[in-house]
Amino acid sequence: xxxxxxxxxxxxxxxxxxxVLFKSLESSNxxxxxxxxxxxxxxxxxxxxxxxKKITSSEIFHGSDYYILNIWASWCAPxxxxxxxxxxxxxxxxxxxxxxNYKDDSKKAKKFLEKLGNPFSIIITxxxxxxSIEFGGYGIPETFLINKDKKxxxxxxxxxxxxxxxQINSIAK
Amino acid sequence: xxxxxxxxxxxxxxxxxxxxxxxxNDQLTIKISKNLxxxxxxxxxxxxxxxxxxxxxKLLINKKIEEGLSEKEIYEFLKDKYGEWIVYDxxxxxxxxxxxxxxxxxxxxxxxxxxxxLVFRKV
Numbered sequence: 001x002x003x004x005x006x007x008x009x010x011x012x013x014x015x016x017x018x019x020v021l022f023k024s025l026e027s028s029n030x031x032x033x034x035x036x037x038x039x040x041x042x043x044x045x046x047x048x049x050x051x052x053k054k055i056t057s058s059e060i061f062h063g064s065d066y067y068i069l070n071i072w073a074s075w076c077a078p079x080x081x082x083x084x085x086x087x088x089x090x091x092x093x094x095x096x097x098x099x100x101n102y103k104d105d106s107k108k109a110k111k112f113l114e115k116l117g118n119p120f121s122i123i124i125t126x127x128x129x130x131x132s133i134e135f136g137g138y139g140i141p142e143t144f145l146i147n148k149d150k151k152x153x154x155x156x157x158x159x160x161x162x163x164x165x166x167q168i169n170s171i172a173k
Numbered sequence: 174x175x176x177x178x179x180x181x182x183x184x185x186x187x188x189x190x191x192x193x194x195x196x197x198n199d200q201l202t203i204k205i206s207k208n209l210x211x212x213x214x215x216x217x218x219x220x221x222x223x224x225x226x227x228x229x230x231k232l233l234i235n236k237k238i239e240e241g242l243s244e245k246e247i248y249e250f251l252k253d254k255y256g257e258w259i260v261y262d263x264x265x266x267x268x269x270x271x272x273x274x275x276x277x278x279x280x281x282x283x284x285x286x287x288x289x290x291l292v293f294r295k296v
Binding site (some may be wrong): 039138141 | 212213225226228229230232233236253254255
C-alpha cells in the first residue's frame, strides 16, 4: 500500500515536471518587452527644440485625431533608416507627428533635420531620458500611436518598416 | 554678535537637514533601483547597470521621490509602464501563484512527513 502511494506520487511529480518542461519548449527564451498598450499618457513638461520654451503634454497632444510620438536622435543610425517612413506618415492629415529628441545635441539634431527633412509638427527634447521613460519607452527608435483620448494604442519598438506605415495609415484614416 | 551666532546656527541646521534629507532620498533610490530589472541589459538590476536606460531610470526614481511618491507608488507607476517583469519581487497573481504557493506547500508536506515519522517512531 505504502509503495503504491509512493509510485503514484512519483508518477504525478514526474508528469508535472514533464508538463512544465514541455510547455517551456514552446515559448521563446528571447525576452520580448511586454507592450502595455491602451494606457493613458502621463502628464509631463518638456522643452521645444527650436524655441527652447517649456511646453506641457496637454499643449502638445491637442487638436488632432491621432498622434505619433517618435523617439529619435541624430546619433542613432536606425533613426536615419526610418526617416523616410516618418516623412511618408507626415502626409497623413489626421496624424500629428511629435518628435522626442533623446539625449541629443540640439545643433546636431537640427542639422539632421535640415539634411533629411522635418516630418514633425513639434519636437520636444529629452536631455535626461526621463520623458521617454514616462512614455514607457525602451530605447530608440521607438514610435507610439496615440488616439485623441490620449491613450497609447500601438507601440513600435525599433525602426518603422513600410508595413508599420501601412498599419498606422489603416488605423488613422 | 549674538545675532550672527544665531544666524550661523540656523545656516548650520538648515544644511544639516538638507544633507540628511538628500541622503535619505539617495538611499531610497538605491533600494528601489536594486529591486528593478534592467529591461534592456538582462541579468542586471537598474542599480548595477550603467546603460542609458538604467541611468535615466535612476534619475526618474529620484524625481518621483522628490515629488513625494512612496516606494510602492513608484513600483506601481513602473509596472503600469513596463509590466510586472520590471520588478524582481513579483506580487501574488494568477501567473505567480505556483511560484509563491509551492514552497509553502512543500514546507507543510515536509513537516507532515517528519511529524509522521517521529510519531511512528514513538509508537
